[in-house]
Amino acid sequence: QSSLPRDLQDKYLLTRRIGTGVCGEVRLAFERSTCRKFAVKIINKKNFQSEGTATRNAKTEIDILQRVDHPCLIKTEDFYQTEESFYIVLELMEGGELFHRVKSKQQLNESVAKLYFYQMLRAVEYLHSNGIIHRDLKPENILLSSQDDVCLIKVTDFNQSRILEEAVLMRTLCGTPSYLAPEVFTHASTTGYGLAVDAWSLGVLLFVCLGGYPPFHESFGHQSVTDQIIRGEFTMVQSKWTSVSDQAKDVVRKLLVVDPMKRMSIEEALQHPWLQDQKMLETAHRLMYPSAEGGGAAAAMEAESTSGRHLRKRGREGDGEEQH
Numbered sequence: 083q084s085s086l087p088r089d090l091q092d093k094y095l096l097t098r099r100i101g102t103g104v105c106g107e108v109r110l111a112f113e114r115s116t117c118r119k120f121a122v123k124i125i126n127k128k129n130f131q132s133e134g135t136a137t138r139n140a141k142t143e144i145d146i147l148q149r150v151d152h153p154c155l156i157k158t159e160d161f162y163q164t165e166e167s168f169y170i171v172l173e174l175m176e177g178g179e180l181f182h183r184v185k186s187k188q189q190l191n192e193s194v195a196k197l198y199f200y201q202m203l204r205a206v207e208y209l210h211s212n213g214i215i216h217r218d219l220k221p222e223n224i225l226l227s228s229q230d231d232v233c234l235i236k237v238t239d240f241n242q243s244r245i246l247e248e249a250v251l252m253r254t255l256c257g258t259p260s261y262l263a264p265e266v267f268t269h270a271s272t273t274g275y276g277l278a279v280d281a282w283s284l285g286v287l288l289f290v291c292l293g294g295y296p297p298f299h300e301s302f303g304h305q306s307v308t309d310q311i312i313r314g315e316f317t318m319v320q321s322k323w324t325s326v327s328d329q330a331k332d333v334v335r336k337l338l339v340v341d342p343m344k345r346m347s348i349e350e351a352l353q354h355p356w357l358q359d360q361k362m363l364e365t366a367h368r369l370m371y372p373s374a375e376g377g378g379a380a381a382a383m384e385a386e387s388t389s390g391r392h393l394r395k396r397g398r399e400g401d402g403e404e405q406h
């Protein structure tokens with residue numbers, strides 16, 4: 083039990099462990115003054131290769147965590163650190179990790195998988211529209227708000243995230259190009275390519291939700307997982323996929339495309355016929371924008387188009403609401 087920061091202990095009572103991440107643990111915490119429940123993610127600094135990297139990554143991650151403002155992205159309440167660890171106080175997600183939900187149900191039924199996948203798409207669409215690539219989307223980093231199938235999901239863990247330095251590329255192109263490598267000019271370094279990595283991961287996530295097992299795995303054939311991924315050779319085990327619709331499979335097949343320029347984008351996925359499902363959209367928007375008056379889809383679309391786009395301003399100006 084490494085010594086918890088004094089100021090953290092003064093404000094919160096930390097109790098039992100509720101989740102075990104590879105880079106630390108998650109504890110249930112009670113805010114002493116209100117008895118409100120929170121999750122505290124404890125990240126050991128020693129996990130990082132070097133002190134410098136740890137602090138730089140954490141600064142970027144904390145900056146992202148504190149600025150993002152979307153119903154499907156985890157919200158942070160507080161942040162503390164000691165010599166050896168970071169402590170992030172977050173909203174409690176009582177449904178736990180998607181990883182365990184899929185494991186306990188073998189595989190999700192298609193309508194539930196569609197509801198979760200749509201919310202992941204909206205979360206990643208928001209990140210991309212703010213120049214953030216997540217880069218580590220996996221079932222452990224998708225949290226569920228309740229034990230019910232119909233629930234809100236939230237993306238977390240921005241440890242691998244990168245903020246697209248468009249400006250850096252622009253500055254680079256101002257200087258003499260004579261010494262620059264080809265990839266600086268090709269799609270490899272522009273945002274298109276970078277963002278597509280998240281689309282691939284969403285394809286893997288959808289595959290896991292629908293099939294109940296990962297698309298690339300050492301148990302499939304003789305190739306290594308890396309070779310399967312590089313070749314884009316995923317395995318749809320017949321017994322697991324007979325009950326899955328052709329439209330759902332079509333989304334998976336268009337995301338798990340090796341060439342990032344040919345891979346379906348987040349925007350295209352949001353327009354795919356499989357997701358033009360009014361019942362699912364109304365449920366998703368009711369979960370994402372509960373405050374929108376009974377007007378249903380229209381009000382929710384309105385809410386989404388105005389508030390959903392921008393990062394919260396740092397500092398004190400306004401109450402974080404975007405003035406348009």
Ligand SMILES: C/C(=N\NC(=N)N)c1ccc(NC(=O)c2cc3cccc([N+](=O)[O-])c3[nH]2)cc1
Nearest residue numbers: 100101108121123174175176178179238239241
């Ligand atoms: C920010 C972050 N990771 N960042 C990083 N590894 N550098 C991060 C990673 C994981 C979480 N996980 C949770 O909040 C979390 C996991 C879990 C499992 C059962 C139950 C609950 N819960 O809140 O009731 C859980 N919350 C929260 C934050």
